Amino acid sequence: MIDPSEGPVALTRQLCDIPSVSGDERAIADAVERLLAERAPHLSVHRDGDTIVARTELGRARRVAIAGHLDTVPINDNLPVRDIVDDVSGEAMIWGRGTVDMKAGVAVQLALAVELAEPAVDVTWIWYDHEEVSSALSGLGRAMRNAPELFEADFAILGEPTNGRIEGGCNGTLRARVHYAGKRAHSARAWMGVNAIHRAGAALSKLAAFEPARIVVDGLEYREGLNAVRxxxxxxxxxxxxxxxxxxxxxxxxxxxxxxxxxxxxVFFDDADSVEIVDSAAGARPGLDAPLAQGFAAAVGGDPTAKLGWTDVSRFSALGIPAVNFGPGDPLLAHADDERVPVAQIDAGYAGLRAWLERGA
Incomplete structure (x- = not known):
């Protein structure tokens, strides 16, 4: 059972202590659905597998989608969560798997979904499965394909960890397999063959010397990267x-x-025998020129920066919905065994998002 009555900090602890590694989200999705059925009669609730979409239907002029994923990477002796004090900053923190990525953001969203029966804009709250695995398994992608009408919105916020500051858009990502051919021979008579590994050596040296481009898009600087991973x-x-x-x-x-x-x-691997694109996902432009985005940025404060990783804002962008990332937690601690989120960031994110939704976005 989960209970948001004690606020988003307590709710963060409760959500984290429900193991929900990708592929095992049923228990947490059941808990979220049960909570909404019992405590949020103002929402129409739809479920697609372990993805839950809950919508206000107030007839407002504008609609905002606010989303977060329910799954985590595998647990490594870092549950249940515990309260700690950071040795350097002295901040109160919650330590454990999922605190950063992204149960604190989910807790903020879930508490507000229950509490705000009449926000100044219509809101579509989304909690989805299978974010931490192949994009082909994404619960958000699946639900968008199955019921696209549920996701219509003028602006979207994804609760990924951003240290409580807005990160606009996201980089795209692509994986490719670069092949170099050779000719087999006995290693005692190596001159009779062509060593494919040696042929690939020049490409590895070129990669090691690669300088990532820094590209400004709509006022935010994105840093590219090209790396061998296997x-x-x-x-x-x-x-x-x-x-x-x-x-x-x-x-x-x-x-x-x-x-x-x-x-x-x-072009980079023009000396290869073949370059096979394994998979790719588009990035998303910052989306900060949208009026709702500008109002949100003014409400939560701080200077927006670029999201350098890929996130599901890309899925909203593909639907023509401007989207930003905003949530508690340091993204550099996502997936780390010592994940920990500052309590103050949870409270601040909750207060800022609530005030914005209540006063008309």
Missing amino acids: IDGGVAGNVIPDDCSIEVNYRFAPSRTPEEAADVVR
Whole structure:
């Protein structure tokens, strides 16, 4: 059972202590659905697998979608959560898996969903499964395909950890497999073959020397990255390898399309025998030129920055909905075994989002 009556900080602890590793979100989704049925009669609730969409239907002129994922990466002796005091800052914190990514953000959203029966804008609250795994499994993507009408909105907020500041848009991401061919031979007579691993060496040196581009998009600076993340090759300890493949990950600015990003990778590896695009996902422009985004930025304060990773704001952007990331927690601690979120950031995020929703966004 979860109970938001003691506020979003207590609710964060409760949510984190429900194990919800990707693929095992049923228990937490059941708890969220049960809470909404018992405490939020002002919301129409829809469920798609372990994704829950709860909407106000007040006939307001504008609608905001506010979303967060329910799953976490695997637990590593870091549940149940516990309260700690940071050794350096002296801040009160909640330590444990999911505190940063992103149960604190979910707690803020869930508390407000229950409490705000008549926000000044209509709100679509979304909690979804399978964010921490392949994008093909995304509960948000699945629900958007199954019932796109539930996701119509003028602006969207994703509660990913941002240290309580707005991060606009997100980088795109692409994975490619770069192949180098050779010719097998006995290693005692290496001159009779062509070593595919050696052929790939020049590409690895080129990658090591790569300087990431910094690209300004709508006033925010995005930093790109191109890195080898896996390498495969070799037949046996006495055989010259005839094949070597390097898997690379390209993080590209949202000013590029996935097709343009693929062209960048192909040109970079122009000496390869083939470049196979394994998967890709578009980025999202900052979205801060939308009137609702400007009002939100003014309400929560601080200077917006670029989201350098990929997040599900991209899915909203693909629907033509401007979207930003905003949530408690340091994104550098996401997935770390010592995840910990400042209590003050949870309270501040809750207060800022509540005030904005109550006064007319």
